[in-house]
Amino acid sequence: MESWLVMVAQLPTEDPAARMRVLRTLEALGTGVLREGAYILPGSPANRHSLEALAEYIGKSGGTAHLLRVPADSPAQDQSFKRLFDRSARYDELVKTVESLRVAFGHSDPAAIGRVLLKQRRDFEAIAALDFFPTPAKARAQAAIA
DSSP: OOEEEEEEEEOOSSOHHHHHHHHHHHHHHTOEEEETTEEEEEOOHHHHHHHHHHHHHHHHTTOEEEEEEEEOSSHHHHHHHHHTTOOHHHHHHHHHHHHHHHHHTTTSOHHHHHHHHHHHHHHHHHHHHTOSSOOHHHHHHHHHHO
């Protein structure tokens, strides 16, 4: 079973820009949302460092944040937490886009197809960077891009 980091936060309310920065940072870190104000990540040192820095920023911006290390109580709870990080739908969207390029091949400008494919490769890398628990969807997306 995994060890998890849970951030319980009351985001800044007086500064909407700071609140938005916090929410964007949480998204960029790939956090799972347990409920409003409760965010979860696998318990790695890198994730801990990122969440500690974010908690400090939240405090300086007028909010409060507490970072907790939480073990899963059971294999079922561990799986429940892992499902919060399922990136399959994002990979499936990427595969659909790449497959649509195959249909356009020979009918569209090859340079335009190349630009879209390059963007899809970058999107794949961005998704994969936050894919803490890869599923077969990742392999399908990687094969489609190849």
